[in-house]
Amino acid sequence: MNLKYIRLNPYQLLVLVFLFFIILGTLLLKLPFSTTHSVSWVDALFTTTSAMTVTGLAVVDTGTAYTIFGQIVIVLLIQVGGLGIMSFAVLILIMLGKKIGFKERLIVQQALNATSIGGVIKLVKNLFIYSFTIEIFAMLLLSIKWVPEYGWAKGMYYSFFHSISAFNNAGFSIWSDNLMKYVGDPLVNLVISFLFILGGIGFTVLIDIWHKRNFKNLSLHSKLMIIGTLVINLFAMIIVFFLEYGNPNTLGSLTSLGDKLWSAYFQAVTTRTAGFNTLDIGSLHEGTITLMLLLMFVGAGSASTGGGIKLTTFIVIALSVLTFLRGKSHITIANRSIKDNIIYRSLAVLTISIVFIFISVFILNITESEPFLKLFFEVISAFGTVGLSMGITADLSILGKLIIVLTMLFGKLGPLTLALSIAKQEKEKIKYPSEDILTG
Template sequence: MTGTGAVAINPATRVLRRGAGWVGDLTRRSPARAAIAIFVVAGLGFTLLLRLPAAAADGRATPWADAVFTAVSAITVTGLTSVDTAEHWSAYGKVVILLAIQTGGLGIVTVALLLARAVTRRLGLGSRLFAQQAIGAPQLGEVKDLLRIVVVTTFVIEGAIAIALAPSFITAEGWARGAWSSVFYAVSAFNNAGFSVHAGGVAAFGHHPGILIPLTVAVLIGSLGFPVYLNLLHARWTRKRWTLHTKLTLITTGILFVVGAAGWAVTEWGNRATIGDLPVAERVGNALFASAMMRSGGFAMIDPADSTSTTLLLTDALMFVGGGSVSTAGGIKVTTLAVLFLAIVAEARGVPHVTAAGRTIATGVLRVAISVTFLGATLVLGGAGLITLVSDAPLDRILFEVISAFATCGLSVGLSAELGPFGMYVLSALMLVGRVGPIALATSLSVRRRNIRFQLPEERPIVG
């Protein structure tokens, strides 16, 4: 004690309070910049952990470029790797990767807010505004509910997936290793990370539906997004009470899943390097699995490098779209695609407003959708251009790897392992930007919004 009634403050608590104060101050000034800063700091922390000699199977420190690449890939739940996860990393290194995936999946933002609340015993207005933008709460009053649902739902679903995987893995690998594999793949699949602790990835389980089906279900559930979970829980699964966001997410996800499976099956059906020699039932199963993974899952039953050029193009498109907003998936999001498609339909019909399911979509939402799509395409173009400076690989391979990084998908044609440090840092930056979101990056770089009290004369330039 330092005086009457005074209590000495633990140094660790003091550091946490200062960190919470820093988070609160940054969130008040720029929520988007706070999100980016927190992801960068977390990536740095996990990089240092992976740099330790104990993290590598051979006991030697991993090169900086590989450590940074793996840490960023895990924290952004991407799944791209420059070294073989199963062979390069020790048991400790794999645990670090698992923790990074879980942290990234929960959302660094969510973790930071929960830590701040644990230290300060409250969630202030600035933090609530930050959370509202970061995790998609429609109203400030729902932020606390959504934070709780994010954490509880994540662990419940991961636990259920791990239980579903356990019998198959335990039968094949024994209790200890089987339980570890079940937990790792449950976390990796639900968070759409695509990391594998087996040499050759999940291709080794190509004839095991007890593993492939739970992985597919986990990836699809994880790609829907937490706002959808919140709405379904509040609506008690009553369709009339579903929000427009929930309807657009579920419908577009279903359509893309069917289209992706059909397209992949058609383009790969006769390809003997992939599924051409398999029985019909296995070809269909591979197509369904591939469709679920192409938009963000990152697991692969076949080597994407063996796919046809048409399949790679189809995969590029689906990866770029990604999954649901505020989900563990990446890309420009399925609701963005849905809004743009509805705008095209409205324009073709000569309707002045964009509508869906008995609701009018705000003009501001359309502007955001256009901005996200254009900025995403610009980032992919810029990233591909930089990679061409240091790689002689064909453009289709470069474009595939770049889109996979930006969309935090994790599918790879092997280019990540072939690039030098510069190329790996470019892909790492794309993964980071893709996880935070193009619109968050645009917001973080923009000046404070101004209220304009006048309107300039309107004119319509010729478009098209």
């Protein structure tokens, strides 16, 4: 992979490589032996994009519409999309003994959303070691449940498919009802949820924990991700439990308290970009849906398999507001100051995301006949690469599906990556006098 003579910035090259794999995946899923019945080009493109962006939204049933070959293509796209195209490219170069240049390292930095170019190759190596180890271990655990139920061949295959889908926060399932049949199963709930929580917390955090093994010695980013994830997941679980407790179509239909707690826990944490569901999303109360919209918008962590504006971005913006209200000029947390460029970056991510979501919802409200809330939910789910749906994905028009495809791409690649791939970078040469303007 010689990028020496390619006059593209890292953001543009990353977008182009991603689009190449989506085209390749679409062609593979259109092969006659990939499907059990005819699948349109738009649906093949939608499925490929959903897999590459590890979203999980589906316009056709994965288990019945695609053959084993088609499903393998989907799971490989999930793995490549989750761990990163450039990460796999670097792995191949390492295996071939090739030298990895500065530009390749810079692209990997952008792909993994790393803070600096230093150590990105080591990060890639650790990324694969930890990811494959976790996925294999989880596959063996799931096989304890599914081998006795489906036999060796199907049981191991189902375990393999769902392990990769869960760790990469994809949310694709072999079954048409996703994981609803295992709503009260402790093993499935724990293994699947821990997979997407580990995948969503970020590779840098996992590596930091492994090497330091002491909370006090962890980086500020790791501490924020761990504490933030625990607090948000616990808060969400409690809210979902009480809001849905009396709903006859969700928790109210479950007989035991254990099943209610498992389902409330799973549905609360899966909104952090995972996409699996053990409850019927369309039957949830609007209050629960509203909470899920916020959780999906915030998403997972940086350098993770998840999407959204990222938890740390949300924390930085929240701290900025609190700092302003307290009359202070600098954001501090855990005896550390947050740099101004991080604040600007967070505000840019938030602003671009809101504008894009507004435009997507606006267009869908013109082209589709579905209620506003369902369309809004679909867009936020696509942006956060979550994959949850209120049941309208397959009924979208061709234009509607293409809008969701663009939204999934936007959510996966990130607002700044796409914006910087278009915008022209300019260096400040002149600093002008400052002047106040009225705001608020």
